[in-house]
Amino acid sequence: MDKEEKHLIHELVAKYTLEPELRDIFVEGPSDKNLFDWYLKENKCNDVAIFDINTVNVPAALIHHYNLRSDDNSGGNRDRVIVLSLELEKQLKERIKYLRCIADSDFDCLLGKKYDSYYLLYSTYTCSDLCFCHLVTIKKLFSTFGIYPKCGIEAVINNIENVLQRLFVIKAANEALEWEMGWIDYTKCCEIDNELIKFDIQSFVDRYLSNSSRLKNKMQFMNKYHELSKITVIDGKCKIHGHDYFDLMAWYVYSCIGKKGNHYRDPDVIRAIIFSATQSEFIQDKEPFSSLKTIYAIP
Numbered sequence: 689m690d691k692e693e694k695h696l697i698h699e700l701v702a703k704y705t706l707e708p709e710l711r712d713i714f715v716e717g718p719s720d721k722n723l724f725d726w727y728l729k730e731n732k733c734n735d736v737a738i739f740d741i742n743t744v745n746v747p748a749a750l751i752h753h754y755n756l757r758s759d760d761n762s763g764g765n766r767d768r769v770i771v772l773s774l775e776l777e778k779q780l781k782e783r784i785k786y787l788r789c790i791a792d793s794d795f796d797c798l799l800g801k802k803y804d805s806y807y808l809l810y811s812t813y814t815c816s817d818l819c820f821c822h823l824v825t826i827k828k829l830f831s832t833f834g835i836y837p838k839c840g841i842e843a844v845i846n847n848i849e850n851v852l853q854r855l856f857v858i859k860a861a862n863e864a865l866e867w868e869m870g871w872i873d874y875t876k877c878c879e880i881d882n883e884l885i886k887f888d889i890q891s892f893v894d895r896y897l898s899n900s901s902r903l904k905n906k907m908q909f910m911n912k913y914h915e916l917s918k919i920t921v922i923d924g925k926c927k928i929h930g931h932d933y934f935d936l937m938a939w940y941v942y943s944c945i946g947k948k949g950n951h952y953r954d955p956d957v958i959r960a961i962i963f964s965a966t967q968s969e970f971i972q973d974k975e976p977f978s979s980l981k982t983i984y985a986i987p
Contacts, residue, residue: 708785709786714769715739727968732986746772769790773807791809795863796810798919799860809979812926812974813926818925852933853924859929862909878939880944
């Protein structure tokens with residue numbers, strides 16, 4: 689949608705003031721729109737309209753007012769969703785029962801930056817996608833590729849999530865320090881040994897910092913890393929990025945089955961397979977799905 693076609697926030701306020709029974713949801717992007725559209729229709733809830741935040745004009749100045757970011761490369765869409773929810777809370781005189789905005793928790797579980805709004809739903813994990821990464825689903829994924837590790841699939845999953853949690857804290861340290869370092873390929877520091885991934889974190893950190901001319905600040909970075917590593921969260925998936933999960937899972941599958949698995953190296957392919965193998969009851973008790981179930985009276 690072109691900029692001139694985007695809805696202005698005050699137009700949305702007028703719309704919901706005049707039509708308070710509308711059942712609308714605003715999400716971060718097209719993939720989220722498809723995801724929640726599937727969930728609602730799967731549960732026979734067909735009268736809810738889902739909108740990509742890119743259909744709304746959320747001014748950069750307003751985003752900065754809330755100390756959030758407008759840069760698309762730095763979670764800009766997520767922050768736009770949050771700002772929209774805050775402005776709806778501020779400008780609507782009466783609460784609109786069936787209006788919601790959905791945002792990924794992202795680093796907020798670790799860094800404690802969550803915003804509060806009646807209209808805002810956060811994901812239980814760093815993103816809604818991770819709700820689909822259920823043990824039963826991953827076992828099915830591995831079986832599909834004929835991967836039967838002698839150490840057990842649960843041991844492999846725990847190993848993968850451990851690597852992902854360390855990567856997440858590295859990213860969180862960059863976020864907390866506000867260094868805005870560009871991400872690099874971490875799989876070059878990974879290898880499989882006895883069916884498990886060995887991640888050379890020191891080598892990766894050196895490469896990561898060097899890529900942004902920050903190697904001289906390594907001690908400061910590692911101090912922040914260790915500080916954030918000590919923070920306890922309710923679930924390990926609150927310290928994992930969704931894209932990294934599918935990316936590392938794709939790398940592991942590819943590494944196990946060899947060149948014939950080239951087309952499975954794409955994390956979007958693995959994501960689609962995992963989504964397709966997931967039953968809706970696996971995600972019912974996780975946010976934002978749990979709240980959606982209550983708000984829209986899904987049986």
